Amino acid sequence: xxxxxxxxxxxxVGLVVLGAASWLVFNALGNNLSYFFSPTEVAENKVPADxxxxxxxxxxxxxxxxxxxxxxxxxxxxxxxxxxxxxxxILPDLFKEGQGVIAQGRMGSDGVFVADExxxxxxxxxxxPEVADALEKGHQKGIExxxxxxKPL
Amino acid sequence: MSGRLSFYRFSSPAAFxxxxxxxxxxxxxxxxVLLAIGLYxxxxxxxxxxxxxxxxxxxxxxxPSAWMSxxxxxxxxxxxxxxxxxxxxxxxxxxxxxxxxxxxxTFIALWTGAFWGKPMWGAWWVWDAxxxxxxxxxxxxxxxxxxxxxxxxxxxxxxxxxxxxxxxxVNIPIIYFSVKWWNTLHQGATVSVTEGSSMSxxxxxxxxxxxxxxxxxxxxxxxxxxxxxxxxxxxDTRWVSELPEVRR
Numbered sequence: 111x112x113x114x115x116x117x118x119x120x121x122x123v124g125l126v127v128l129g130a131a132s133w134l135v136f137n138a139l140g141n142n143l144s145y146f147f148s149p150t151e152v153a154e155n156k157v158p159a160d161x162x163x164x165x166x167x168x169x170x171x172x173x174x175x176x177x178x179x180x181x182x183x184x185x186x187x188x189x190x191x192x193x194x195x196x197x198x199x200i201l202p203d204l205f206k207e208g209q210g211v212i213a214q215g216r217m218g219s220d221g222v223f224v225a226d227e228x229x230x231x232x233x234x235x236x237x238x239p240e241v242a243d244a245l246e247k248g249h250q251k252g253i254e255x256x257x258x259x260x261k262p263l
Numbered sequence: 264m265s266g267r268l269s270f271y272r273f274s275s276p277a278a279f280x281x282x283x284x285x286x287x288x289x290x291x292x293x294x295x296v297l298l299a300i301g302l303y304x305x306x307x308x309x310x311x312x313x314x315x316x317x318x319x320x321x322x323x324x325x326x327p328s329a330w331m332s333x334x335x336x337x338x339x340x341x342x343x344x345x346x347x348x349x350x351x352x353x354x355x356x357x358x359x360x361x362x363x364x365x366x367x368x369t370f371i372a373l374w375t376g377a378f379w380g381k382p383m384w385g386a387w388w389v390w391d392a393x394x395x396x397x398x399x400x401x402x403x404x405x406x407x408x409x410x411x412x413x414x415x416x417x418x419x420x421x422x423x424x425x426x427x428x429x430x431x432x433v434n435i436p437i438i439y440f441s442v443k444w445w446n447t448l449h450q451g452a453t454v455s456v457t458e459g460s461s462m463s464x465x466x467x468x469x470x471x472x473x474x475x476x477x478x479x480x481x482x483x484x485x486x487x488x489x490x491x492x493x494x495x496x497x498x499d500t501r502w503v504s505e506l507p508e509v510r511r
Contacts, residue, residue, distance in 0.1 A: 114348050114349055114350070117347060117348045118348045121344055121347060121348060121429070124429070125429065125432070128430060128433055129433065132433045132437075136437075136444075143392050143444075143445045144392075144445040144446040144447075145389070145390075145391035145392065145445065145446050145447050145448050146446050146448075147446075148446070166446060201385070202382070202383065202384060202385030203382055203383065203385075204314065204315070204383050204384075205385075212448055227385075227386075228385065229384045229385045229386055229389070229448060230383060230384055230385060231384070231448055231450065232314075232315070232383055232384070232450050233450055233451075234450045234451045234452060234453040234461050235453070235461045235462065236312055236315075236319060236322070236453060236461070236462035236463065236466055237310075237312065237313055237462065237463045237466075238310030238311060238312070238313060238463055239310075239311060239312075239313040240310070242313030242314075243313075
């Protein structure tokens with residue numbers, strides 16, 4: 111065995127050990143590295159009580175209520191559970207109904223999540239307004255067609 | 264057989280020096296042309312985004328630089344590994360030559376991301392898994408440059424740098440898959456090898472042209488830098504003293 115084969119062996123074994131070690135570390139850390147909790151995790155009481163945490167999900171369409179001054183109420187949903195959120199302040203430009211958001215704050219005793227920071231989460235879709243429009247129309251049409259097909263039943 | 268021989272010939276710095284000059288020149292030319300086309304497409308041809316408006320155009324810089332920041336690191340680690348195993352001088356020089364470009368790409372990715380994040384997310388910076396691991400990548404580049412620069416004996420400097428680079432490779436899959444493994448504020452991959460892309464074709468074309476432009480730029484500056492490193496490290500040899508640009 112030549113010296114360079116030995117070195118290559120050391121290097122490969124080292125990389126495998128390193129990979130295994132980091133896999134174990136990240137497995138142990140698990141969800142602690144997540145940036146936010148989902149409404150389902152809130153419903154299952156997996157979130158820290160009496161502690162600041164982040165809540166992420168979609169803004170439920172039709173749930174946004176603008177109150178006095180700058181206080182806004184809205185529901186954050188993951189389509190399984192919803193959490194009511196109250197926030198006083200300026201919302202980011204991308205904030206709207208159906209949009210992903212991440213709110214930081216704590217659970218109030220009344221079950222309303224009181225946020226002191228709201229960030230908009232962008233999705234991975236990039237398209238022109240015309241395409242988005244066409245997609246939306248196609249979606250509506252699809253729903254109408256389905257409704258028509260279901261009528262005789 | 265002769266093909267193999269002529270390929271290995273270029274592992275000698277003296278043989279690679281003129282080749283690096285030629286590759287550097289061609290790559291620089293390609294980079295300029297692609298950058299001109301890519302920037303024109305990014306600003307004037309690609310349509311406005313339906314949700315983000317004009318602000319999304321930062322991806323034409325952000326995504327290519329972020330890809331390059333990860334790719335350059337892998338290439339550096341590859342050369343460092345080859346240098347460590349086979350003791351080839353040129354491999355270590357290649358790793359050293361790529362480091363500043365990789366650091367710059369990482370910095371551009373972080374900086375443009377912050378510029379985009381403020382209006383879109385509402386925050387310049389958050390400590391989510393994607394952003395944090397990319398910041399660690401930046402520190403790895405800086406750490407490699409500092410470590411290599413702090414040791415006078417080049418052989419020892421190369422070896423120490425190579426070990427640091429190889430250990431840091433762990434970070435690359437973490438950056439890439441962070442948006443998949445954990446909940447992050449950063450969105451998931453728009454373009455993926457396995458799932459295709461979820462952006463309009465013209466946007467994708469502009470972004471890919473920008474990526475190739477960044478690629479060509481990185482090759483060009485790395486080649487010019489490796490020529491300087493070769494000259495510096497081989498300054499006492501005869502072939503360097505006989506170069507026309509050195510003799511003068």
